[in-house]
Amino acid sequence: MTDRAELLEAALDTFAEGIALVGAEGRIVFWNGAAKAITGYASVDLLARSTPAVLEMLFAGPLPGEESGAGVQAKFGALVELKHKLGHTVPAMLRTLVLRDGLGGRIGWAAVFHPAESLDALPHGECGDGSGVEASLADLESRLGSAFEDFTQGGPPFGVLWITVDQAHELRRTHGAGACDAMLEKVERALANGLRPAEALGRWGDDEFLVLSHERTPQMLAAHAQSLAGLARTADFRWWGDRISLTVSIGATQAERAGSLADLLERSKAAMSSSFHAGGNQITFASGRNECLPS
Numbered sequence: 001m002t003d004r005a006e007l008l009e010a011a012l013d014t015f016a017e018g019i020a021l022v023g024a025e026g027r028i029v030f031w032n033g034a035a036k037a038i039t040g041y042a043s044v045d046l047l048a049r050s051t052p053a054v055l056e057m058l059f060a061g062p063l064p065g066e067e068s069g070a071g072v073q074a075k076f077g078a079l080v081e082l083k084h085k086l087g088h089t090v091p092a093m094l095r096t097l098v099l100r101d102g103l104g105g106r107i108g109w110a111a112v113f114h115p116a117e118s119l120d121a122l123p124h125g126e127c128g129d130g131s132g133v134e135a136s137l138a139d140l141e142s143r144l145g146s147a148f149e150d151f152t153q154g155g156p157p158f159g160v161l162w163i164t165v166d167q168a169h170e171l172r173r174t175h176g177a178g179a180c181d182a183m184l185e186k187v188e189r190a191l192a193n194g195l196r197p198a199e200a201l202g203r204w205g206d207d208e209f210l211v212l213s214h215e216r217t218p219q220m221l222a223a224h225a226q227s228l229a230g231l232a233r234t235a236d237f238r239w240w241g242d243r244i245s246l247t248v249s250i251g252a253t254q255a256e257r258a259g260s261l262a263d264l265l266e267r268s269k270a271a272m273s274s275s276f277h278a279g280g281n282q283i284t285f286a287s288g289r290n291e292c293l294p295s
Contacts, residue, residue, distance in 0.1 A: 009030060012030065012032050013032045013033050015032060015034055016034055016114070017034055017112050017113060017114045018032065018034045018035030018037075018038045018039070018092075018111075018112070018113045018114060019031075019032045019034065019035060019110065019111070019112055020032075020035055020110065020111045020113075021099075021108060021109075021110050022108050022109050022110070022111070023107070023108045024106060024107055024108050027048055028046045028047055028048070029047065029048070029108070030043075030047075031043040031046050031047065034114075035113075038082070038090060038092065038113065038114070038115060039082055039083075039084055039085060039090065040084045040085030040086055041085050045085075079091065079092075079093060079094075079138055080092055080093075080094045080113075082113075090115060091115065092113045092114060092115055093113060093114055093115075093138060093141065093142055094111060094112070094113045095111070095112045095113070095142060095146075096109060096110065096111050096112075097109060097110045097112070122141060122144070122261065122262055122265055123262065123265045123266055123269055125164070125204050125205015125206060125207065125208035137202070137203070137204065139200070139202060140200060140202045140204065140210055140212065143200045143212055144160070144212055144261060144265075145261065147212060147214075147255075148255060148261040148264070151255050151257070152257060156214060156216070157214070157215075157216050157217075157254065157255060158212060158213060158214050158215075158254075158255050159213050159214075159215055159218070159221040159252060159253055159254040159255060160210060160211065160212060160213065160252075160253055160255075160264060160265065160268045161210065161211040161213060161221070161224075161225050161228065161250050161251070161252050161268070162204065162208065162209075162210055162250065162251040162252075162253075162265070162268040162269050162271070162272040163191070163208060163209040163210070163211065163228070163232075163248050163249070163250050163251075163272070164207055164208045164209075164248065164249050164272055164276055165183065165184065165187055165207060165208075165232070165246060165247075165248055166246075166247045166248060166249055166276065166280035166281060167183070167244060167245075167246055167247070168180055168183070168184065168206075168207035169207065171183055171244065172207070175239055179239045180207070182237075182239070183237050183239070183244070183246065184203075184207065186235045186236075186237050186246075187209075187232050187235050187237075187246060187248070188201065188203070188209065189235075190231045190232055190234065190235040191209060191211070191228050191231060191232060193231060194224075194227055194228045194231045195211070196213065196214065196215075196224070198214055199211060199212060199213050199214060200212040208272075210268075211228070217254070218252075218254045218285055218287075221252050221254055221285070222252055222283060222285050225250045225252045225283045225285075226283060228248075228250070229247075229248050229250055229281070229282075229283060232246055232247065232248040233245075233246060233247055233248075233281075247280050247281035248280075248281070249272055249275035249276040249280045249281065249282060249283075249284075250271075250272060250275060250282075250283040250284070251267075251268040251269060251270065251271030251272030251273070251274070251275060251283075251284055251286060252268065252271060252283055252284070252285045252286070253265075253267045253268040253271060253285070253286045267286040267287075268286060270286060271284040271285065271286035272284070
């Protein structure tokens with residue numbers, strides 16, 4: 001009869017992300033097939049041995065949860081560089097989790113990672129250099145991936161709001177990048193004030209934002225988008241004495257189990273574009289049937 005450990009190992013081995021489990025003494029006790037594909041190291045090279053120096057980045061630095069004594073916590077979106085067994089560098093997105101027993105004692109930790117190149121498959125806004133957007137993208141990519149994976153395995157529903165500031169392009173052209181960046185920071189603070197617990201907000205391009213929302217229905221997501229649009233309009237932005245009125249165009253989309261994360265974002269982007277090209281200052285909800293319905 002197959003025991004529980006074999007079942008768990010078989011399940012973890014089906015994941016597309018690399019997964020490494022390390023015991024409290026610092027030795028690797030599990031290494032799945034995806035981890036081998038990413039690094040070139042097979043489980044026989046690593047199990048019950050100290051972590052090779054080329055892979056120490058997986059567990060470098062303080063682990064989340066060490067100071068707080070909390071349960072299992074995750075570190076989202078850390079960009080690290082792993083050394084492949086053949087010698088080349090592999091940029092990877094990493095999450096680390098502290099593992100504890102029922103009494104709260106640490107029994108080990110886990111590293112979950114995937115090549116950073118795979119992030120390019122998800123659509124996002126245009127990004128120039130020096131905008132500081134990359135870190136936000138990495139964090140949101142990781143959170144979106146986790147939310148979508150949980151959802152496809154029966155977890156809670158979620159949706160995304162793709163937001164662009166209608167005046168951003170013109171402000172950048174007439175007042176310069178400094179004015180536009182100051183305005184975007186103002187809008188981001190206003191939007192953050194309207195977030196629900198556990199939601200995530202970040203830059204999704206030079207002039208765009210993305211909200212990962214856990215509203216349970218399309219109607220609730222659209223209503224939440226209306227509320228955030230109202231907050232953006234109340235952001236009082238002044239530049240050299242000029243008061244500039246702000247509005248946003250939003251594309252809202254609810255995750256559907258039959259689709260992919262890239263499809264979800266493409267629908268949201270198309271809905272945002274529909275809102276913007278219809279004159280701005282409105283929300284469009286995109287269904288899984290590729291219909292864009294103004295809200």
